[in-house]
Amino acid sequence: MSIPVLQVQGLDVELRSERGVARILQDVTFTIPRGGTVGIVGESGCGKSTLLRAVLGILPKGAETPRGAILFDGQDILTDHAASARGRIGFVPQDPYLSLNPVFRAGDQILEIMRRHAPGSRADHKRKIVELFRAVQLPDPEGALRKYPHQFSGGQRQRLLIAAALACDPALVVADEPTTALDVTTQREILALLRRLVAERGLSLLFVTHDFGVLASVCQEVTVLYAGRVAESGPVRAVLDTPRHPYTRMLLACHPDRAADLAGIPGTVPAATAQPSGCRFHPRCPLAQPSCAAAAPPMQALGEGRAVACPWYETPLPETALA
């Protein structure tokens, strides 16, 4: 078996600011096998974006000393984000409206990435981009090279950014909620496109989202983050069908498609500067025991590639768990 494309091992990220030290990510571990598609799911503030930025080597100021390891193709890129890793990790950003520089032609912005990270001449690069524009079904692929970002619609821009992510033949594509800024119809088209590209090109994908539905349509594996820690991980279908961690169970029960009436998990996600001791979910958890506050429960393997960070994963939730 070949080495996985991405191995995140015991990743700790702290953000230092005037307000104190925020523990954004703690002991995050997951693996993306070659050709695998892994989704990271969690509420806003759970550390998804920071995780992405760590993988992309653009951690913000104040978070320069992460611990743990991020192995890309077996090479640690966490502390020394080698230039060779850039370009080989394609990035599809969240907001296609804001992620392209308005004063440069779209084609030139992709060419600049290729100039640094892809072999071949400028003419080769242009040919490659037109080919990719065709693959992402951008209308008038040749003409699109010379257009400015504002001359495209939101969906077209996201197609363009997907093409840009593929421009340097990446070993891994990282997508940051690539559909949240789009309307529902466009969302569906973009997801279908991503699915097709993943299947056709055998891409490895790291997909970050807060939406289980979107996740299930693109990914095989899921890692659920809560307040910077992994709550549960496993194959998407299994986790969706039989969630184990109380957080995942409650989160899925809240999903408007499943819940009889709109309900929510009582309480709020703790601030990153004031994380509770032990299991970070225990203040909101109906199954919490005194031991939960003492120490963080370790990940337990459940078989079939599943793991959960809760000893009470078999205890049913009380009827009144959701407010």
Place this chain on the structure above:
Amino acid sequence: MAFYIARRLLLALPALLGLVFLTFVLSRVIPGDPAATLAGDAATPAQLAEIRAQYGLDRPILEQAVIHVRQVLTGDFGRSVFSGRPVAEEIAQRLPATLELTFAALLLSTLLGVPLGLVAALNHNGPVDHLVRVLSVGGLAMASFWLAIMLQLFFSMELDILPLRGRVDVEIGMPPLRTGLVLLDSLLAGRGDIFVDGALHLVLPAVTLCLPGLATIARFTRSGVLETLQKDFVLYARAAGYGRVRLAAIYVLRNAVNMVVTQIGLLFGALISGAVAVEAIFDWPGLGTYAVQAILSADYKALLAVTLVVGVVYAVVNVLVDVAQALIDPRVAEDAR
């Protein structure tokens, strides 16, 4: 793009026409009777009336206005009340000197101000940033006549490495005039010695004049770059693997610089009015010294002409600014439709 430029030029026309009328109105409210100045203190009422008739000052005001506009449109600014020579001729002689000085100052303030602002923004709140802040506040606060004299004292009198006054050394002489710009004419004539001499003469006045502009441009570049650095597309570009230098110097700067270009258009007005003091101190034979002389001698024809010419230059510069903005940001030309 051509459509956009044509539109900008057309829009400049009413402004210029308004300027022509305004200068006329101004000339009527300026205290002091030009006829009296011209005739001298000992003139009799009969002589005054004769002079009034000669200059058309006795006609009805509306008629005078029409005559004024017609003359200005044909490039006829009348004769100077002071020297008796045609004003248009005198201005044509002096305008190049002022343009050379102001453009040199503008070039200096841009070439120094933009990189300073960029470096300051990239070292946000670092020592370089503080240094640039001190420099730019100082540059704005400094009185140019004081700075001019200090520079003269130090570089001309004390060190004796730069000329004290004028455009070229008398012994070297002016190059054969074509454009009226010493640097350009000396190159056209193949006279390297005049070019060097002209450039040396330009240093102190241009440095004096460029300081407020440099300060403004540095500040606007700094804030523009800081604002642009917050944008999502910068984060995206970093994630996608743009080079650091290219990201800052091209990718970010092109966004940031649009605000700066607007400032350059506005600065040009300040530069020309600033040139009045600087020209006087450095004995620079430009429009500034001409205007001072015209004010002191109540030479209203000359004064009107200077106002008009400066207005035209200002309008032209601002059309250029609009075009530059459209070139920098493609959305500008489209939004104007």
